[in-house]
Amino acid sequence: MGTDSDVAIEARGLTKRFGDLVAVDHLDLSVPRSRIYGFLGPNGSGKSTTIRMLCGLLTPTSGSASVLGVEIPADARLLKPRIGYMTQKFSLYGDLSVRENLEFIADIYAYPRARRDSRIATLLDTYDLADRDRQFASTLSGGQKQRLALAAAVLHEPELLLLDEPTSAVDPKSRRDFWASLFELADGGTTILVSTHYMDEAERCHRLAILDRGVKVADGSPTELQRQTGMSVMEVLATKPSHAQAALAGKTGVASVTQLGVRLRVLVPEAERDPRALVERLLRDAGIEADCNPVTPSLEDVFVAVTMTPADREAA
């Protein structure tokens, strides 16, 4: 197989255009094996397009990728038996029962007949669907559908799992359980590439790429990213946060102001030597009383910082 056995996916300058739109722009990517790698970005940032290119569903306009040592898209066929793919939209058959869907998937992957039924029993058990096995898939709840989709995607024990916004249609409890399952799979050696627009999910990933309008704007472990924002974060507690926001927003030295309840999170470029003094001075000038404290950047701060337009940075 591949020479770099500890790397599951290696992409070089991956680009996809749809007419005038550049959906993914020169993406370089290195996904280590047995890890959960996250794609974080808003809708339209190129997450789905990238995942579809990596499993051979879309042909890259330029650039290349090697997935599990297989060149994409030329040899995509060789890859199919080794990857599991979970589409954003539920794509199993609503008019088949839970068990029938899994049987169909097992046979499509030519899973050995002798072990098929025990494998399905294990999956039904693992994903808490045992008492629903005769129920039509269309009648399942959002969380159940998503567990069934995951069971179907991992049935043939793939080395790589590509999950396209798997939790977008489920409640928080289901999301937590779902992530617990993902960690178990990663512990078992499966590499997982998962796209999301939830910060809390991104924070759970071993590594993470932040995509913005088709461009990768940051890449690293969540802690690395938090350390490398290039921003100091000040938390401002004011009685009238909206007044404080007005006093700070757009001022020289202030990159961004985000209101979170009664608190404001203020990003100040690291070039500013004393960010606290700057913020306190700006508030004082506006005649606003407020508490200012430096805090460590959260992933959300990172996201705000890296997706800032160059014009925003310039202004700061």
Next chain:
Amino acid sequence: MTSLTRLLAVMRKEFRQLRRDRITFAMIVGIPVGQILLFGYAINFDVRNIRAAVADQADTQLSRQFVDELEQTQVMRVVARRATPDALVDLLRRGEISVGIHVPADFERRIIDPRRPAAQLLVDGADPTIAGIVKPLARMPLDFRDPPASPTAGRTLAVRTYYNPEGRTAVNVVPGLIGIILTLTMMLFTAVAIVREREHGNLELLINTPVSTTQLMVGKIVPYILIGLVQLALIAGVGRLLFDVPVRGSLLDLYVAAFVFIAANLALGLFISTVARTQFQAMQVTFFVLLPTILLSGFVFPFEGMPVLAQWLGELLPNTHFIRMTRGIMLREATLVELWPELVALVVFTAIAMTLAISRFSRRLD
């Protein structure tokens, strides 16, 4: 072995879905039975019991016998009697009758005079079908004259050769109807097959599995071939029971012909499925093919009577070849060996349509 497992998996899945789709399941039985009843009873080229009126100015034993003979053909039914031909024209104009029978006062003399027609039929020509059927009857008096010695013997025979009141049209329609019904159901079922999976998102999952395009296509077709053969049995059975349509040739030949014909339609349906983006488009394309199938295949109009261009188009339609085979096997007791060019045409059609469908089916989304 693995490819067979995959093929069977697709087939089993199709069967399961089909069994649960009650409307489709009902259509499998409902369309053939409904259509054959409709066509068998309503589309009837045996025009019988046309309303007629008589003005018998001769009023002799022979003239009354003549009118009786006309009525016994069952082509027309005398609903009124009038004294003069003018009164008949009046009835015609008011639409109360379609045919008027005028027997002149000198009827007996006219019969033996070969230069003059014995009687007159006044026909409403607005409906060409009625006119076409009644006109031949006008020549009946000729036979009255030929053997003047025993006029009765000649009369009856002549009418029978001209018109067969037993109704051979139903016999002609049912074999053609098999092709029309199979075209409709088979093409429609498969035309939406791939499109539906695309619309429901199933396709994105499927093309990411190791299942091959051929396994997917063949797996989708096979269950419908079986359904098509069941439909054939239904149509042939109902045709036999209600319309007394015979299967004079070999039943096996009929089934072999139908098997290839069904495959041709399914392959065409799959091809449509790879072209259309939505189920609605797939249905539109299906009906685009269905209309010429009804009109140009020799089902409605005799093939020989069509313009050359239409004949060429007709030759491209699977049903044209199938109708020739069903009529041959069911009515003329022909064998498949005798009809081989039609069978070969269908096999070639199936191969081309299937190849196109498989090559057009994209395993990518772009």
